[in-house]
Amino acid sequence: MAQQYTRKMIRDVFIKMLNERSLNKITVKDIVRACGVNRNTFYYYYTDVYAILSEIFQTELQAAIDEYNDTLSWEEGFLVATKFASENRKAIYHVYDSMQREELENYIYNVSGTVMIRYVEKVSDGISASSGDKKLIASFYQCALTEMVLRWIASRMKEDPDTIIRRIGQLFDGNIALSLKRSASLNDV
Structure with a gap:
């Protein structure tokens, strides 16, 4: 219990x-000073500040996976998954502008993939689309969402993500199901 508390405290101070x-x-020195722990305690949990960043993104990804369920649309699932970014905009800018941008890009890519794979599976229920086509459809939307989020961050997150995601959902409503049905009809040929 104390270990979880210390680890969480270090993450929270870092964020x-x-x-x-x-x-x-x-620096590690800044973090241990703010936490009131010694360097050995820090190094017991993390090798450096980048390890904290990596753990934060992994934890947020797992939280998004755990929170996403079959009752959510892909839009709602994606907004749940991007909650951390919306709540920590300056932190996200600082990671985006750093040498660790790849950590952020991987996080967004993985979140987008998780949401889209689950959503495509849900929509494909009762449609005999091939598994390869399901993966292709999910991957297409995963890449599109990832790039849109990265562009949104690059523009300093000026637009409301809820508005953008819901609008995309309205504009492309039914396209995933249509693509899955096309896959099924191509398999019948």
Whole structure:
């Protein structure tokens, strides 16, 4: 229990600092001072500040997976998954502008993939689309969503993500089911 508390405290302090300053301006010394722990305690949990960042993205991805369920549309699932980014905009800017951008890109790509794979599976219920086509459809939307989110971050998140995602949902409503039905009809040929 104490280990979980300490680990969470280190992560929370790191996120707070990342919302205040760029990633390359955060040191282990800063974190241990703010947490009131010694360096050995920090190194017991993490090898460096980048390990904290990686764990945060992994934890957020798992939370998104756990929270997403079959009653959610892909739009709602994606908004749940991007909640961390919306709540920590400055931290996300600082990661995006750093040498660790790839961590952020991988996180967004994985979140998009998880949401779309689950959604395509849900929509394909009763449609005899091939598994290869299901993967292709999910991958297409995964890549599109990933790039849209990265562009949104690059533009400093000026637009409301809820508005954008819901609009995309309205514009493309039914396209996934239509693509799955096309797959089924191509398999019948």
